[in-house]
Amino acid sequence: MTTTGDPRELEVHLAALADLVHDAASFERHLAAIQIAQLRLLAHAGRLAEAQAAGSSANVRDHDMALRSIAAELGGALRVPDRTMQRRIAAARTIVEDFPISLKAWERGKITRGHVDAIVAAGTALPAETRPSFELAALERCEGRTPNRVRAELEILAYRMHPRSFTERHQDAAAGRCVRLIPGRDGMSDLVATLPTALAEGIHDRLTRQGRAIIDTRTERADAAGSRGDVVATDARTMDQVRADLLADLLLAGTPAMDDTRDTSAGPLGKIRARIQVVIPASVFAGSEEPCDLVGRSPIDAETARVLAGGNAMWERLVTHPVTGTVLAVDSYRVPSAMRRYLQARDQHCRFPGCRQAAVRCEIDHNEDHALGGKTATCNLCHLCQRHHSMKQFTCWRVRQLSGGVLVWTSPLGRIYREDAPTPAVAFTPAVPAGSAASAPF
Known part of the structure; x- marks a missing residue:
């Protein structure tokens, strides 16, 4: 927010912004209630089609015809193509019937639609009997965090709970790698590569x-x-x-x-060579098929991670707390700065609330400006992407750092957003009693 410096003008701006934020939050609650009601209605339409075809000798065909008919009826009333409506009905049934715990949490305002979509995307491949326990664990991870921040962690959680190892599933998926050419308009085309x-x-x-x-x-x-x-x-x-x-x-x-x-x-x-940031559990080097975290993107399989680590002379060892999973220490080979290594391991990504830009593509910011006496020390430094670094510099957003790498952001309206130092999505945390002095690598 930029003003001329007149206190009265700033007060007017903040009052208008406060009204906008209040109205936006109110609209979001109403919109969530409407979306949930619509999902339940569409799921009911799917069950109606199933009931209509019940008892038929050609159940699969009859059910599909009944569903097509109902989708066409709803689509005609809402001016939506029947194929689109049929996809919406299927998606609604998945949420309502397969992930009822997440739906209830959304209904209570504990999570958002984005969280529900992330949970469904990660958990759909799990067997039905595993999904309830996955949902409960996923909701714990979603609390107080934005969907994009928790998405990779949910994917890794689902991979851990799946009866087949992630490496096996990746090998099956990698068999489908390909390059496709999709003709477009005006002399243009899309070249699409499906790769690991x-x-x-x-x-x-x-x-x-x-x-x-x-x-x-x-x-x-x-x-x-x-x-x-x-x-x-x-x-x-x-x-x-x-x-x-x-x-x-x-x-x-x-x-x-x-x-x-x-x-x-x-x-x-x-x-210029490619550069990616991967967090690998120590157990992977001992032969475990634990999924690994490609920071800022999504999990990768253990075999790929081992190949990357084996051919790379620039890697870091993270020691994490056995209970909380937070980074305790870092050592490394062939890197220019111990402080930079530590901050990259601690932050993992941009530390503005909700941002997932990987730390390797971020800038290191002095929370208290160096020009104003801020120290060049880990307790005053964090990674910010270019967008949020400049926003901190040129707007009224402010940040201060507490012990343990905790950031407290203050918006122009005075709203407080706490940004805890993230625990690695694949931190190795064995079952040991709380308070134990043991720690785990990576």
Whole structure:
């Protein structure tokens, strides 16, 4: 929020913002009640179709015809295609019938629709008898956290509770890797690659870092030319456009068509390599098939994690508390700064409430500005993505850090948002009595 500094003007702005926040929260509660009622109605429509076909010798076909008919009836009344309505009915039955505990928690305002969707997405593959215990464990993890923050943890929880190991399921899924060409309009097409997550994340990271180097070089040269009064050609490509051009160059020619970064601070594009951040339980190195956390994205299988760790000379050992799972200490090989290593292990991602940008793609911020006397110490530092770093700098959002890496954010309205140092989604926490001095690696 930016004002002229007039206290009266600031008071008016804050009053208007307070009204907006109050109304938004009220609308969200009403909207949730309506959405839940609609889900129950659509689930009832699905059961009605099932009852209509009951007793038929061709039950599967008759049930499908009954469902199509009901979906078409509802779709006609609501001006929605019958196929879309049929998908909505199926989704509603999944939530209402297979995840009733989560639905009830949403109804009581304990979680949001986003949490329900994350629980359903993670738990659908579980056997029916396992889902109730999964829901209860998932709801504990959702408390006080945004859906995107808890999504990877829920996926890992579901993988742990599944009777088949994640590695086995990943091997089956990897057999379906492919590249597809989908023709589009106006001379454009979509090239879609279905790959293991670690590879896809690495490809996207390298394209992004190369694109950032090109854009930074463009800015440097434009500034230098402007200071001399020269006129330079302007490269107005967006990051998405640069990434797409780089992908085409690398696949067709093996190298970017133009590399203007050779003599700049960005450095040659060819030297930029993919970088991902993975948290691996120590048990994985002993042969366990425990899923591992690709921070900021989703879990990966143990075998892929072992291959990544075996071929990488830059890794860190995390010691976590056996009960809470919080990071206690870090040691590492071939990294430039112990403090940076510790902060990356502690924070994992941007520490603004709800943000999941991985720490390796964030900036380290002085919670109390260095220019105002803030210390360069772990108790005054945290990772913030570029968006939230600049928001802290240029708006009225403020943050202070408590012991244990806990951040307390204060909004322009004075609302308090507590941001605890995240526990690794795959922290190894054996069943030992509370208060035990034992700790666990990774």
